[in-house]
Amino acid sequence: MYTLHIANKNYSSWSLRPWVLMRMLGIAFEERLTPFEPGSNRERFRRFSPNGKVPCLVDQGLAVWDSLGIAEYLAERHAGVWPADPAARAWARCAAAEMHSGFVALREHCSMSCGVRVQLHALPPAQADALRLELDRLRELWTDGLDRHGGPYLAGAAFTAVDAFFAPVAFRIQTYGLVVDGAAGAYAARLLALAPMVQWYEAALREPWRDASHDAEIGRAGTCLADLRAPGA
Numbered sequence: 001m002y003t004l005h006i007a008n009k010n011y012s013s014w015s016l017r018p019w020v021l022m023r024m025l026g027i028a029f030e031e032r033l034t035p036f037e038p039g040s041n042r043e044r045f046r047r048f049s050p051n052g053k054v055p056c057l058v059d060q061g062l063a064v065w066d067s068l069g070i071a072e073y074l075a076e077r078h079a080g081v082w083p084a085d086p087a088a089r090a091w092a093r094c095a096a097a098e099m100h101s102g103f104v105a106l107r108e109h110c111s112m113s114c115g116v117r118v119q120l121h122a123l124p125p126a127q128a129d130a131l132r133l134e135l136d137r138l139r140e141l142w143t144d145g146l147d148r149h150g151g152p153y154l155a156g157a158a159f160t161a162v163d164a165f166f167a168p169v170a171f172r173i174q175t176y177g178l179v180v181d182g183a184a185g186a187y188a189a190r191l192l193a194l195a196p197m198v199q200w201y202e203a204a205l206r207e208p209w210r211d212a213s214h215d216a217e218i219g220r221a222g223t224c225l226a227d228l229r230a231p232g233a
Helices: 013-025 067-075 086-101 104-109 125-149 161-176 182-193 195-206 212-221
Strands: 002-006 029-033 056-059 062-065 116-120 222-227
Touching: 002 013, 013 067, 013 161, 013 195, 056 067, 062 067, 067 086, 067 161, 086 125, 086 161, 104 125, 116 161, 116 212, 125 161, 125 182, 161 182, 161 195, 182 195, 212 222
Parallel strands: 002 029
Antiparallel strands: 002 056, 056 062, 116 222
């Protein structure tokens, strides 16, 4: 059986990608969660991950790191990771890669924290424009995928890796009250309602751990309106 190493469900958007993909496709794995700690986690994570980061999938002693690398490794062994149709598969890979390497402003100003609700501070004009452009691109990309492939998922009738790569964005939309309307907004709500996403969210709320650096980053971005998490340890 695979072992999937992840970090805190409340914060770790990268961990969510392979986790929700494997849950949605029914690929069995053992979860190993190592919480973030103050300072660098690199040496602790290097005990199981070559780059000292999460997620990391271990298969019979072979470590596969980075969420995109994990998706491709699974695709060689399991049907359904990417769409069967070549055109849909090409679109899905491009969209997933765009998410993997892009949307810098969204990451910078809207760090993932499932269990809080945040009102963003007013941004300087250049930063506000960058975030607005990325939200416009997100809406455009999601709408294109849904229209092009018929939905309800981005590349067609089945959940695939491209949906997993955008799953953390659905939590960011919920946390920060980001305006993503129309078919794209409905898609975000659809992701949040998936059983594995609900399971991840409920587990995130139960976590006793707090990571000061993540919380400070969120505090710099906006005002916390609600903290739905269990009391910290």
